[in-house]
Amino acid sequence: MTNHYRYIIFYKPYGVLCQFTKDAPTHSTLKDYIDVPDVYPVGRLDWDSEGLLLLTNDGQLQHRLAHPRFGHKRTYWVQVERIPDADAIKRLQTGVEIQDYRTQPAEVRLLPQEPQLPERNPPIRFRKNVPTAWLEMTLTEGKNRQVRRMTAAVGFPTLRLVRVSIAHLQLDDLQLGQWRDLSTSELQFLHNFSKSKSFPPKTNPL
CATH class of the missing domain: 3.30.70.1560 (Alpha-L RNA-binding motif)
Known part of the structure; x- marks a missing residue:
C-alpha cells in the first residue's frame, strides 16, 4: 500500500451529485463537502439517493471494485x-x-x-x-x-x-455530509477482499 493513496467514505446527502465539477447550478456536488484533491467515487449514487459513498485515488483498486466480476454487496x-x-x-x-x-x-x-x-x-x-x-x-x-x-x-x-x-464498510456513526478516511483494518480488509476476486482470463484473438 502506498502512503499517498487516500481512501474515504462519505455520507452523501440528498440532492448532491456524485461529481466534483459543477455543471448543474441547482445541485450541490462532492466539491462542496470534500476538500481532497484527485479522489473519485467508486461507483455512484444518484442525486436523489443518500448514504455511503467510497472515494479513492487508487486507480487499480477503483477499477477492481467497479468491475462487474467483483460483485460486492x-x-x-x-x-x-x-x-x-x-x-x-x-x-x-x-x-x-x-x-x-x-x-x-x-x-x-x-x-x-x-x-x-x-x-x-x-x-x-x-x-x-x-x-x-x-x-x-x-x-x-x-x-x-x-x-x-x-x-x-x-x-x-x-x-x-x-x-x-x-461490502464491509458501514455508515456507523458518520453524520450526514461528513467524510472520514478508512481505518487501517477497513483498508486491509478492502484490499484483501478485492484481491480475492478473480477476473476472467484473457483470451488471444484468433
Whole structure:
C-alpha cells in the first residue's frame, strides 16, 4: 500500500451529485463537502439517493471494485409507498424484469420498524391515507437506478433510498455530509477482499 493513496467514505446527502465539477447550478456536488484533491467515487449514487459513498485515488483498486466480476454487496434501506406483501418480497429476492434485463437474486426483507435516519431535506412526499414501509435490500450489482426500478416493477414505488453499506464498510456513526478516511483494518480488509476476486482470463484473438 502506498502512503499517498487516500481512501474515504462519505455520507452523501440528498440532492448532491456524485461529481466534483459543477455543471448543474441547482445541485450541490462532492466539491462542496470534500476538500481532497484527485479522489473519485467508486461507483455512484444518484442525486436523489443518500448514504455511503467510497472515494479513492487508487486507480487499480477503483477499477477492481467497479468491475462487474467483483460483485460486492451493497445494502440499502428503501422507503416505499404502501406495504409490500410476501409475493412482492419474493419477486424482489428472485429477480424482476427491468426494461430488457432480469435482476440477479437479492437479499430483501421488510424492516420491522422505521430505521433511525436524519430527516431528509426536502422531506419525502406523503400521500394522505397511503402507508409507507421500509425494506432492506442487498444487491451484488449496480444497474442504473436499479433499486427504484425493482420496487416499481413489483408495484411499490421508492420514496427514499439510503445506502448503508458497501461490502464491509458501514455508515456507523458518520453524520450526514461528513467524510472520514478508512481505518487501517477497513483498508486491509478492502484490499484483501478485492484481491480475492478473480477476473476472467484473457483470451488471444484468433
